[in-house]
């Protein structure tokens with residue numbers, strides 16, 4: 001195959017942040033950590049990409065919040081969409097912002113022990129108390 005790999009596109013609610021990821025999409029995880037829940041309103045399903053496979057096309061609304069000493073979270077400063085997390089070695093992208101979510105496959109739940117008691121997930125996927133490497137096993 002000599003054709004360019006397909007790019008997946010995504011955007012925030014208002015369109016002031018638009019991005020693309022070089023496909024194919026990597027498997028996603030569902031993160032139940034306190035930061036994801038606080039920033040998004042609930043748990044976050046996110047895929048991952050290497051920086052060279054990720055491009056911001058429209059950055060007009062893009063703002064970054066330093067959420068720890070090693071990581072920052074990207075969101076739209078105009079409409080408030082929570083979209084990215086990065087430690088600069090890779091970037092995590094909330095799949096809810098993808099234009100086409102039909103290829104999303106969720107691999108596991110992480111930081112499951114941090115979730116509050118009011119919800120449970122019964123999808124049969126592995127649940128980890130903390131982060132779990134690697135993200136890419138099985139594809």
Ligand SMILES: [Zn+2]
Pocket residue numbers: 012013014015016017061076077078079080081
């Ligand atoms: Zn926006």
Ligand SMILES: [Zn+2]
Pocket residue numbers: 031032033034035036037044111
């Ligand atoms: Zn999280």
